[in-house]
Amino acid sequence: MTGRLEVVPVHGLPEIGPGDDLAALIQGAVPEPLRDGDVVVVTSKVISKAAGLVAKGDRETLLDKQTRRVVARRGEIRVVRTPHGLTLAAGGLDASNTLPGTVVPLPPEPDADAERMRRRLRDLAGVNVAVVVTDTAGRPWRQGQTDIAIGVAGLTPVDDYTDTVDGHGNRLVVTAPAVADEIAGAADLVQGKTAGVPVAVVRGLAERVLPPDRDGPGATALLRPAATDMFGWGAADAVRTAVRRDDPDASDGFPAPVDPVEDLVDDALRAADRTLVELQPIGPGQWRLLAVDGAPREAAAWEAGALVERLRTLAVATRRRLDVHRDGTGRAGLARVTITSA
Numbered sequence: 001m002t003g004r005l006e007v008v009p010v011h012g013l014p015e016i017g018p019g020d021d022l023a024a025l026i027q028g029a030v031p032e033p034l035r036d037g038d039v040v041v042v043t044s045k046v047i048s049k050a051a052g053l054v055a056k057g058d059r060e061t062l063l064d065k066q067t068r069r070v071v072a073r074r075g076e077i078r079v080v081r082t083p084h085g086l087t088l089a090a091g092g093l094d095a096s097n098t099l100p101g102t103v104v105p106l107p108p109e110p111d112a113d114a115e116r117m118r119r120r121l122r123d124l125a126g127v128n129v130a131v132v133v134t135d136t137a138g139r140p141w142r143q144g145q146t147d148i149a150i151g152v153a154g155l156t157p158v159d160d161y162t163d164t165v166d167g168h169g170n171r172l173v174v175t176a177p178a179v180a181d182e183i184a185g186a187a188d189l190v191q192g193k194t195a196g197v198p199v200a201v202v203r204g205l206a207e208r209v210l211p212p213d214r215d216g217p218g219a220t221a222l223l224r225p226a227a228t229d230m231f232g233w234g235a236a237d238a239v240r241t242a243v244r245r246d247d248p249d250a251s252d253g254f255p256a257p258v259d260p261v262e263d264l265v266d267d268a269l270r271a272a273d274r275t276l277v278e279l280q281p282i283g284p285g286q287w288r289l290l291a292v293d294g295a296p297r298e299a300a301a302w303e304a305g306a307l308v309e310r311l312r313t314l315a316v317a318t319r320r321r322l323d324v325h326r327d328g329t330g331r332a333g334l335a336r337v338t339i340t341s342a
Contacts, residue, residue, distance in 0.1 A: 008032070009190040010199040018052030023120035026199050037206025039130045040121065041187035043198040044150055045094060047107045047133055054102050059093045062103055066091030072234020079234065082106065085223045086150060092135055096193070106135060110151025111218035118153040122212060130154030130209045133219070134184040136193075140231060147188035149180035149222060153215040155208055157181075157222050178222055179208065239313070259318060261285050261339045268310040276303040279337070287337045288327055304334045315339055 012029045016022060026040065034040070048054065055062055060076075067080040071087055080091045084106065092106040107113050114131040121129055133151030138144070149157060157180035161172045187200035210216050226232065265279060265287065276295045279287040289307070291300035308324055315322040323338045 005186065005202065005204040007186050007190050008201045008203065009195075009197045010201065011197060013046075013197075013199060016046045016049040016198075018050065020050045021120075022046060022050045023117050024124060027121060027124045029199075030201060034121065034125045034127045034129055034201065035203070036128045037203075037209045038127070039132060039155065039183055039202040039205055039209065040117070041132045041134060041183060041191075041200045041202060042117065043147075043191065044092075044106050044110060044133050044135045045097060045104050046198040047110065047113050047151075048104050049098075051107060051113075053107065054098060054104050056102055059090050059095055059103055062093055062105065063091050066093060066105055070237070071232065072237050074234070083108070084110070084150065085220065086135075086137075088135070088137055092137075094136075097196070106150065107133070111153065111220060112151075114151040114153035114218070115215050118215065128154070128209060128212045130205075132180055132183055132187070134187065136188075147181075147184040147191075149178075149184045149219045152180045152219040152221075154210050154212075155180060155183075156210070156216050157219055180219060180222065238317075261320070264311065264314040264318065264320075264339065268307055268314060271310060272307045273303050276300045277307055277334070279307075282336075285339050289334045289337055291334055301334065308337070311337065311339070 008031060010026060010029050010031070013025055016025070022042070026042070027034065063078065063080070066082050067078075068083050068085075069081050070078055071081055072079040077089060078091075079087060079089050081087050082091050086092065086106075094104045095102070098104050110133040114133050118129060118131045121127065121131070131151075131153045132149050132155065134147040135150045136145045137148045139146070157178065159177045159179055161175040161177075164172050164175075166172060183202055183205070187202060190200050191197045269279060274292070276292055276299055278290050278292055280290055282288050289304050291297065291304070308322075312322050321340050323340075325336045325338075327334060327336045
């Protein structure tokens with residue numbers, strides 16, 4: 001592991017336009033010649049500009065083309081899953097550092113762009129470098145933004161320490177530093193957002209740069225699979241999705257929760273007034289909804305209705321079927337509840 005990193009901004013690049021040989025411009029502008037083991041970090045914006053992707057219009061008008069599905073909404077803000085599998089506000093569309101009235105979308109295949117630039121720099125400079133293509137993203141639970149890697153070539157983007165042991169003998173379970181994202185963030189410190197410096201060279205990571213004939217898995221290795229994504233929806237959007245019972249294909253592969261039925265019932269009961277109603281198990285997936293002895297009948301009936309609606313929402317969210325029947329078993333009997341697979 002290196003003991004020292006150097007992050008060098010590449011100044012003096014012209015305004016990038018369609019058809020520009022970006023790799024040649026970078027090679028001609030670097031303050032020192034590129035070396036084997038360097039990591040060249042390039043913002044996705046100049047990749048898109050060189051590819052002629054700049055579009056006229058506003059972000060809202062163009063957002064639908066960059067949206068595989070909406071993850072969350074808050075007023076006019078939309079966080080979406082892009083065709084790349086990235087989750088970004090406004091789909092990564094950028095109206096800064098471009099002519100007024102134009103928007104810069106993300107390049108459609110940033111891993112392929114990184115691979116092409118890596119090969120081109122090798123042809124031009126005769127060196128083996130890695131290339132990281134970056135974009136700016138917010139983070140859930142954190143203020144501010146940082147750059148992340150959306151395209152990678154010549155570098156393993158994630159270090160997986162699963163099942164290794166730390167210096168105290170503790171087994172590591174989920175430790176996996178996102179190396180490519182860390183490099184992107186480091187480069188952003190010298191690029192800035194208003195300085196017109198879209199390229200930086202990170203030096204000191206030569207042991208991480210792969211041989212010329214290996215590009216590595218690309219930035220797609222940084223995408224969390226849908227089956228392990230615990231935050232695939234915004235809070236309000238998760239409720240809407242549950243109530244609408246969307247077609248599973250519209251959920252971008254996100255599986256329905258598989259919690260035991262008993263857990264759903266327990267969740268619904270946690271919000272209930274247990275001085276008014278109770279659920280009594282009477283068989284697999286079946287309960288009797290009862291009024292508590294001595295509880296006011298009208299209040300118990302209202303509370304029972306609220307409890308059934310909570311159960312109904314939870315059942316729909318997990319693609320189960322809930323049946324409710326009147327229960328005539330005595331004064332306290334309110335309903336019989338059955339939850340089964342849909």
